[in-house]
Amino acid sequence: MQNKPFHPARRVFITSAGSVVGHKEKAGPLGALFDFSGDDRFGKDSWEKAEAEMQRLALGIAMRKAELVEGDLDLLVAGDLVNQCVSSSYGLLGYRIPFLGLFGACSTCAEGLLLATLATASVCRRCAAVTSSHFCTAERQFRYPLEYGGQRTPTAQWTVTGSGAFIVSSRTCDAVRTGGEFVPEILDVMPGCIVDRGITDAANMGAAMAPAAADTILRYRDSGSLQGDALIVTGDLGAEGSAILYDLLRAEGVEIENHHTDCGLRIYRRDPADAHAGASGCGCSAVVLAAELLEKMKSGEIEEILFLGTGALMNTAAIQQGHSIPGIAHLVRIRAAKRSEIADGQND
Amino acid sequence: MQNKPFHPARRVFITSAGSVVGHKEKAGPLGALFDFSGDDRFGKDSWEKAEAEMQRLALGIAMRKAELVEGDLDLLVAGDLVNQCVSSSYGLLGYRIPFLGLFGACSTCAEGLLLATLATASVCRRCAAVTSSHFCTAERQFRYPLEYGGQRTPTAQWTVTGSGAFIVSSRTCDAVRTGGEFVPEILDVMPGCIVDRGITDAANMGAAMAPAAADTILRYRDSGSLQGDALIVTGDLGAEGSAILYDLLRAEGVEIENHHTDCGLRIYRRDPADAHAGASGCGCSAVVLAAELLEKMKSGEIEEILFLGTGALMNTAAIQQGHSIPGIAHLVRIRAAKRSEIADGQND
Numbered sequence: 001m002q003n004k005p006f007h008p009a010r011r012v013f014i015t016s017a018g019s020v021v022g023h024k025e026k027a028g029p030l031g032a033l034f035d036f037s038g039d040d041r042f043g044k045d046s047w048e049k050a051e052a053e054m055q056r057l058a059l060g061i062a063m064r065k066a067e068l069v070e071g072d073l074d075l076l077v078a079g080d081l082v083n084q085c086v087s088s089s090y091g092l093l094g095y096r097i098p099f100l101g102l103f104g105a106c107s108t109c110a111e112g113l114l115l116a117t118l119a120t121a122s123v124c125r126r127c128a129a130v131t132s133s134h135f136c137t138a139e140r141q142f143r144y145p146l147e148y149g150g151q152r153t154p155t156a157q158w159t160v161t162g163s164g165a166f167i168v169s170s171r172t173c174d175a176v177r178t179g180g181e182f183v184p185e186i187l188d189v190m191p192g193c194i195v196d197r198g199i200t201d202a203a204n205m206g207a208a209m210a211p212a213a214a215d216t217i218l219r220y221r222d223s224g225s226l227q228g229d230a231l232i233v234t235g236d237l238g239a240e241g242s243a244i245l246y247d248l249l250r251a252e253g254v255e256i257e258n259h260h261t262d263c264g265l266r267i268y269r270r271d272p273a274d275a276h277a278g279a280s281g282c283g284c285s286a287v288v289l290a291a292e293l294l295e296k297m298k299s300g301e302i303e304e305i306l307f308l309g310t311g312a313l314m315n316t317a318a319i320q321q322g323h324s325i326p327g328i329a330h331l332v333r334i335r336a337a338k339r340s341e342i343a344d345g346q347n348d
Numbered sequence: 349m350q351n352k353p354f355h356p357a358r359r360v361f362i363t364s365a366g367s368v369v370g371h372k373e374k375a376g377p378l379g380a381l382f383d384f385s386g387d388d389r390f391g392k393d394s395w396e397k398a399e400a401e402m403q404r405l406a407l408g409i410a411m412r413k414a415e416l417v418e419g420d421l422d423l424l425v426a427g428d429l430v431n432q433c434v435s436s437s438y439g440l441l442g443y444r445i446p447f448l449g450l451f452g453a454c455s456t457c458a459e460g461l462l463l464a465t466l467a468t469a470s471v472c473r474r475c476a477a478v479t480s481s482h483f484c485t486a487e488r489q490f491r492y493p494l495e496y497g498g499q500r501t502p503t504a505q506w507t508v509t510g511s512g513a514f515i516v517s518s519r520t521c522d523a524v525r526t527g528g529e530f531v532p533e534i535l536d537v538m539p540g541c542i543v544d545r546g547i548t549d550a551a552n553m554g555a556a557m558a559p560a561a562a563d564t565i566l567r568y569r570d571s572g573s574l575q576g577d578a579l580i581v582t583g584d585l586g587a588e589g590s591a592i593l594y595d596l597l598r599a600e601g602v603e604i605e606n607h608h609t610d611c612g613l614r615i616y617r618r619d620p621a622d623a624h625a626g627a628s629g630c631g632c633s634a635v636v637l638a639a640e641l642l643e644k645m646k647s648g649e650i651e652e653i654l655f656l657g658t659g660a661l662m663n664t665a666a667i668q669q670g671h672s673i674p675g676i677a678h679l680v681r682i683r684a685a686k687r688s689e690i691a692d693g694q695n696d
Contacts, residue, residue, distance in 0.1 A: 075539060079449075082663065086666050098538070098541055104448070105432065111449070115448070122357060191423060193446055195441075313432065314432065317434075330448075
């Protein structure tokens with residue numbers, strides 16, 4: 001295995017992002033930052049259709065912010081948690097943009113950014129990456145009918161109702177056109193390996209995913225790339241998974257606790273009767289990155305992040321058949337590039 | 349939309365492939381060509397575990413043929429039809445190779461080759477692409493319990509029990525090392541757009557996917573790339589979908605009938621009481637490409653193919669909620685490159 005991150009051969013920027021959330025996310029501490037919010041239905045007659053609608057809206061918002069139309073995008077990569085990723089295929093079928101479907105569970109946001117980076121650094125001008133999750137579609141698919149009102153254990157997480165869309169571009173003219181003193185630039189990416197440490201409790205995804213996050217961070221460290229105090233942002237480890245991650249890394253001599261945050265701990269108010277160990281879902285890391293972190297990079301408040309999308313690669317049948325839950329974590333290093341120092345026309 | 353195929357910036361070869369099938373596929377006209385076959389269980393206690401095992405075996409065979417070990421592969425892309433693509437995550441978790449999950453339904457083989465091409469042409473030395481399907485996992489997930497013995501309509505297809513794995517390499521030393529006078533080289537790739545023409549019959553996937561195949565072929569034609577009489581190979585349109593494809597293309601002035609074949613029509617003997625309109629599933633195009641087409645390219649019997657993976661991006665809940673079935677078709681152009689004319693060390 002090549003234990004090195006992939007460096008794009010030309011500069012790649014996240015020039016725009018769109019975020020769409022449900023009412024619970026809107027009521028949380030980041031509520032004011034999201035581009036659009038609705039109830040759980042978004043005007044549709046099923047939760048599945050609502051989730052698809054969120055993807056449609058999120059991509060539309062990201063394109064509008066970047067002043068792009070369909071013809072400006074060469075590729076669209078998207079995935080979600082619903083069986084056969086239909087939130088993506090139904091949500092985005094109205095866009096006539098070449099489409100590649102992904103399945104990375106809750107790591108999909110990072111996987112999409114990673115592939116968008118590879119594509120825009122080689123064959124594309126611009127690529128959009130989209131993902132979503134919805135509490136109601138996930139709950140009834142992975143756990144219980146909502147009407148059943150099942151009790152939740154303390155390690156359980158709450159699936160975010162939300163969708164995030166990102167425009168990744170290798171055209172410096174796009175980067176120069178974006179607002180803000182800084183432009184988020186993807187410096188390198190590292191796909192994760194599947195890691196299975198034997199967790200079988202489907203209500204403890206944090207524990208299943210933390211070893212994968214540790215594995216990717218250690219591979220990144222071993223490649224000599226983990227330098228300085230860049231903010232490490234995990235996708236949805238929650239309180240339980242974050243604590244396990246600190247322990248696993250400490251045993252390997254890596255301390256991240258003072259420069260780590262988890263998207264799953266940022267989106268809801270800490271209320272033990274409700275979201276328990278935190279937020280989760282493909283939408284979780286996507287909307288936090290889109291609405292909060294990238295904006296803070298653009299204003300100069302955050303200089304660099306190691307964004308680690310974390311996912312649990314299981315389904316309900318596998319759990320019922322006694323399988324443990326494999327995890328994965330993909331890394332995307334993003335740095336705030338000074339807009340005035342990006343030469344327009346450099347790689348157009 | 350950039351209506352042009354993506355050309356890899358350096359030469360990319362399919363240096364090895366592995367195929368694993370069940371007993372029905374083994375009994376078909378291509379039976380003697382597959383690398384390995386088993387019963388429906390492959391020594392496991394569930395069909396889902398058997399499907400995962402096929403992926404593990406197929407990748408192992410492809411790696412062994414290419415004389416590669418884990419550390420020689422920089423990336424692994426894989427997907428399947430089972431909910432949350434767990435055949436890939438469980439089947440391949442024993443390989444310590446950075447992993448990206450895909451969902452492209454039955455187009456996954458082409459999607460994987462497409463992404464492997466982008467990766468190896470830019471940041472990787474070698475990338476493996478793997479996919480699978482299993483009649484029993486698909487039947488009980490998408491249709492009825494097997495014990496129910498549901499009647500099948502004439503347009504229904506039979507999901508292939510099989511897995512195909514491919515090693516894609518940009519190292520000319522790998523290409524030179526492979527057996528055969530010719531080496532399959534990927535010349536360009538074109539991701540498909542999602543196309544929905546309103547088909548709602550989940551027992552007629554051919555009709556749902558044919559418009560997507562026509563769309564990609566026409567986009568390829570419009571880019572000026574559809575030249576000569578390269579063999580056009582669709583993944584699993586079956587008899588119904590192939591006939592629709594001919595009609596759709598004829599209306600646009602494109603005749604392909606005399607240089608087209610469909611993997612779904614090659615794998616089983618034509619027996620109307622059984623496989624009906626033909627074979628389908630991610631494994632269908634993967635094992636036909638791996639075991640038959642690439643071998644015929646290596647011997648010089650086939651010079652060039654336009655390989656179109658076709659997929660139906662639906663799930664059962666969406667059908668029950670009244671959605672129609674969107675299709676997609678990704679194109680990979682493969683040509684037999686003369687091995688003696690590949691300069692060793694050219695891009696290592």
